[in-house]
Amino acid sequence: MTQTPKKNSYDVVIVGGAMLGSSCAWFLTDNPGFDGSILVVERDPTYEFTSTSHTNSCMRQQFSREINVRISQFAADFVKNFRAYMGDDPRVPNIPIQSYGYMYLADNAEFAATLRESQKLQAACGAGTKHMTREEIAAAYPFYNLDDIIAGNHNLIDEGYFDGNTLFDWWKRSARERGVEYVTNEVVAMTKDAGGRIASVTLKSGDEIACGTVVNASGPRAARTAKMAGIDIPVEPRKRYTFIFEAEKPLDRDLPLTIDPSGVHMRSDGTYYLAGCPPDDDPAVDYDDFVQDHSLWEDKVWPILATRIPQFEAIKLRNSWAGHYAYNTFDQNAIVGPHPEIANFIFVNGFSGHGFQQSPAMGRGVAEWITAGAYSSLDLTPFHFDRIARGARFEEKAVI
Incomplete structure (x- = not known):
């Protein structure tokens, strides 16, 4: 049963509320420079068939590119200090x-x-x-x-490996407590303004929601979501x-x-x-x-x-x-950050099996980009979409 959002306009609309969508939502609420409204649209509130529900929750630093090593090192620190990152909330469990x-x-x-x-x-x-x-x-x-x-x-x-679903559950719970709105619905179309930016999304329920930024966090369905914006991605x-x-x-x-x-x-x-x-x-x-x-x-x-x-x-x-x-056929690395022409369309896609362990760093990075138009922690520009347009693969030798 679809739900209608409480408002008809949001600063950020996140398409997909599983691990990566909820990571982006939570890190936005945790970014002191962001005070906007967030809508997360999730087609399946049970998450039964998401990659999140089928994960093995593995974590490794054994990659061949430095940025991928650094991303996993942040994930390890985040997991080991999860309660501290979650504001020392005594309800939050320790995750070994x-x-x-x-x-x-x-x-x-x-x-x-x-x-x-x-x-x-x-x-x-x-x-x-x-x-x-x-x-x-x-x-x-x-x-x-x-x-x-x-x-x-x-x-x-x-x-x-670690208990990734506990991370996911607490990101979702904490994001909601901080004002993020989750609705059971599905984005079926997008409308652009005269400047080519995404102006609104249309939901399966028929509601049209104006937005400042759209985040594509729709896992294996990422190409379908991107197509609504007129973008082809190799996922x-x-x-x-x-x-x-x-x-x-x-x-x-x-x-x-x-x-x-x-x-x-x-x-x-x-x-x-x-x-x-x-x-x-x-x-x-x-x-x-x-x-x-x-x-x-x-x-x-x-x-x-x-x-x-x-x-x-x-x-x-x-x-x-x-x-x-969510397999990136181009180079098996994530596609993250803004589209070079549709600047308010943000990718967090194509993780090719690395999504759980990369979700803390990617959610943080997406939040930084939306808030300030730049990364203040790890530089995630190697994962930007423009490499695909240039045909410049970001090779990672350690893909399982």
């Missing part, structure tokens, strides 16, 4: 980071060299990543079969699969989030284990297509788990689901 780390495994010299180069960059940023030989990996984690592995990278500091929904399983003989220590050369990843998940992967054939899918490919577990994931960790030959699948990446 399960710092099992990411373990990238290299089975060829070229990827091993890439890992070594990335480790140097990460170390220069203050990250705790270590480049490890096969023998060092075996000593730390003797359960791996490393016959084909020559090296790896691992970081046990502020890297692993599409891609399926990603998650499997929760139990081992007959559990490992004697935590399993890092291990990125196997096959593309399958696995980690500890409480008393269970989690694995995931893209399909071998990875096309764009329909926005509402969450049908699982059950053969993927039997034919690909389980055999790879059992090969990499022989103790996982005897495991039982407990749960599984398919979710969507």
